[in-house]
Amino acid sequence: MSVQTFDVEEKRKRINVFKVGKLWVFKYFFADNQDLFRQLAYHYNRDTYRFEFKSLGERNQGLKLLERNGFNAYPIEDLKGYVVKLDKFSKYAPVLKNSVAFTETPKERIFLMKDHAAVDEGI
Incomplete structure (x- = not known):
């Protein structure tokens, strides 16, 4: 009796890369892929804890690297x-952790979240 096998594709993780002003930005913690982090390190902004691409060419290179x-x-x-x-005056630390960018007005704080799950959590 033969055993039937299935080809199972590994689930790929999604990363959203947002156009914010003149930059393309994303936030992701590469805990299990330090080599990939090193390859993208030039684009990492330690002050904002995000990766930033300043041109379409840089963004496209980054997207290809992520895909590979x-x-x-x-x-x-x-x-x-x-x-x-x-x-x-709301507590915002948990929201800030999953945001890619934020700004403040006199009455509110506005956060760009890294994905829809982070939006749901932030609300």
């Missing part, structure tokens, strides 16, 4: 659906 290393990378220009607004 088992990620599905999606460039996103329309930020609708990824934004969370909180009252200026």
Whole structure:
């Protein structure tokens, strides 16, 4: 009796790469792939804890590198659906952790979240 086998594709992780002003940015912690982090380290901004690409060429190189290393990378220009607004006096540390960018107005803090799960958690 033969055993039937199935080819199972490994689930690829999704990374959203957002256009914020003139930059393309994403946030991801490469705990299990330090080699990939080293390859992208030039683009890492330690102050904002995110990767930043300053041109389309850099972004495209970064996307190809991510794809070759088992990620599905999606460039996103329309930020609708990824934004969370909180009252200026709300606790925001957990939201900040999963945000890619944020800004403040006199009455609220506005966060661009790294994915839809982070948006749900932030709300």
